[in-house]
Amino acid sequence: MPVPDRYEFFIDPGRCIGCQSCIQACAECDTHKGQSMIQLDYMDRAQSTQTLPVVCLHCDSPTCAEVCPADAIKRTEDGVVQSARKPRCIACNNCVLACPFGVPKMNTGMGLMMKCDMCYDRTSVGLKPMCASVCPSQALAFGTREEMARLRPQSRPINTFQFGAQTIRTKVNLMAPREAPDVVDVTAAMFEPTIGHDVLQDVFGESGEGHDA
Amino acid sequence: MMPQERSPVTPVESQTVPPDRRPDAEQPKWRRDFPIDSSQDDYVSRRELVKFMALTSGALVVGQVWLLIKSVLEGGAPAPAARPIARVDELPVGGARTFEYPPGSPPRLLVRTGPETFVAYDQQCTHLLCPVIPVVDEGRLRCPCHNGWFDLATGRAVAGPPRRPLPRILVEVRGGMVYATGVEVSAS
Numbered sequence: 001m002p003v004p005d006r007y008e009f010f011i012d013p014g015r016c017i018g019c020q021s022c023i024q025a026c027a028e029c030d031t032h033k034g035q036s037m038i039q040l041d042y043m044d045r046a047q048s049t050q051t052l053p054v055v056c057l058h059c060d061s062p063t064c065a066e067v068c069p070a071d072a073i074k075r076t077e078d079g080v081v082q083s084a085r086k087p088r089c090i091a092c093n094n095c096v097l098a099c100p101f102g103v104p105k106m107n108t109g110m111g112l113m114m115k116c117d118m119c120y121d122r123t124s125v126g127l128k129p130m131c132a133s134v135c136p137s138q139a140l141a142f143g144t145r146e147e148m149a150r151l152r153p154q155s156r157p158i159n160t161f162q163f164g165a166q167t168i169r170t171k172v173n174l175m176a177p178r179e180a181p182d183v184v185d186v187t188a189a190m191f192e193p194t195i196g197h198d199v200l201q202d203v204f205g206e207s208g209e210g211h212d213a
Numbered sequence: 214m215m216p217q218e219r220s221p222v223t224p225v226e227s228q229t230v231p232p233d234r235r236p237d238a239e240q241p242k243w244r245r246d247f248p249i250d251s252s253q254d255d256y257v258s259r260r261e262l263v264k265f266m267a268l269t270s271g272a273l274v275v276g277q278v279w280l281l282i283k284s285v286l287e288g289g290a291p292a293p294a295a296r297p298i299a300r301v302d303e304l305p306v307g308g309a310r311t312f313e314y315p316p317g318s319p320p321r322l323l324v325r326t327g328p329e330t331f332v333a334y335d336q337q338c339t340h341l342l343c344p345v346i347p348v349v350d351e352g353r354l355r356c357p358c359h360n361g362w363f364d365l366a367t368g369r370a371v372a373g374p375p376r377r378p379l380p381r382i383l384v385e386v387r388g389g390m391v392y393a394t395g396v397e398v399s400a401s
Binding site: 059062063071076079159167171 | 234249252258
């Protein structure tokens with residue numbers, strides 16, 4: 001049963017508070033008990049507390065599946081890139097190295113790659129994925145597009161990423177500021193300084209209006 | 214003031230897109246052999262193979278059991294009635310003739326091996342159903358098709374391709390007549 005079209009996944013990095021609830025919830029899922037599929041990335045740990053939960057973005061051109069020599073990673077017609085097929089996966093790590101978002105994880109004990117499949121067992125019956133069901137700040141949100149537009153008027157979803165000459169569209173949307181460009185140019189952004197430094201410097205409002213209050 | 218609504222995000226296609234986003238016709242051939250879309254991936258999974266093998270061997274077992282039950286039920290059928298097949302003085306020693314027993318059966322072969330001894334077998338070779346020829350002075354039956362040999366006294370296959378013995382017909386001499394009285398079904 002495919003994931004219903006009206007429900008979409010939204011990642012809002014600006015709302016992430018780094019509580020790791022998603023990691024716990026993911027590890028509690030029955031289909032891969034004990035192992036979390038979510039990477040909680042620290043943007044610039046020395047300077048900032050900003051974190052970013054990375055679930056699989058489910059590319060329309062999945063690099064992990066492109067590089068798989070064993071033909072183990074498949075994409076269902078609803079756009080969900082499934083975890084490696086157990087009888088086929090040869091634990092070669094190609095997908096782990098190739099994924100531009102760093103999503104696939106190798107379970108060396110089992111000799112099997114496991115990745116986020118958007119909780120296919122849950123979402124295909126209309127439930128929220130484990131992570132989105134527990135996220136206290138809804139940095140990981142699963143709902144309709146209209147709901148998201150109503151609740152977050154300052155942001156808008158984007159799903160196009162540019163890696164050099166390659167364009168990738170993803171099933172999962174990233175919530176970006178309303179004025180942000182339509183396409184995330186990842187290769188260009190690699191060399192931009194992180195913004196965490198400025199945010200932290202101003203945390204007590206010394207240079208802003210907060211000082212007077 | 215709310216900023217103007219931009220175009221919504223492009224929904225992803227249900228079909229996987231190649232990395233260079235060129236149409237399928239321009240893609241290398243191997244892409245068709247290794248599709249990423251699970252709907253096009255028609256390899257047999259291990260579970261499907263095991264299921265197929267289990268069901269097939271189960272069907273074979275059921276068939277064998279059915280044959281066994283059938284043979285048990287029909288094994289008790291009475292032997293066909295004794296039938297006169299030749300007069301004793303009709304056949305010289307070493308002579309042979311064919312007969313049917315029970316009537317309508319495949320041809321059987323009656324051989325007079327001595328003044329008082331008669332043997333009878335199915336005439337069809339147990340290899341490929343060619344008619345066998347008695348070679349009485351050698352004490353054997355020969356199948357000319359593939360040079361198969363049977364023992365004339367017992368019907369046992371002694372040389373050549375046949376492995377199973379010839380089915381034996383029980384004969385009895387009563388009052389100058391040779392009667393066929395039964396068909397001996399070999400165990401092997």
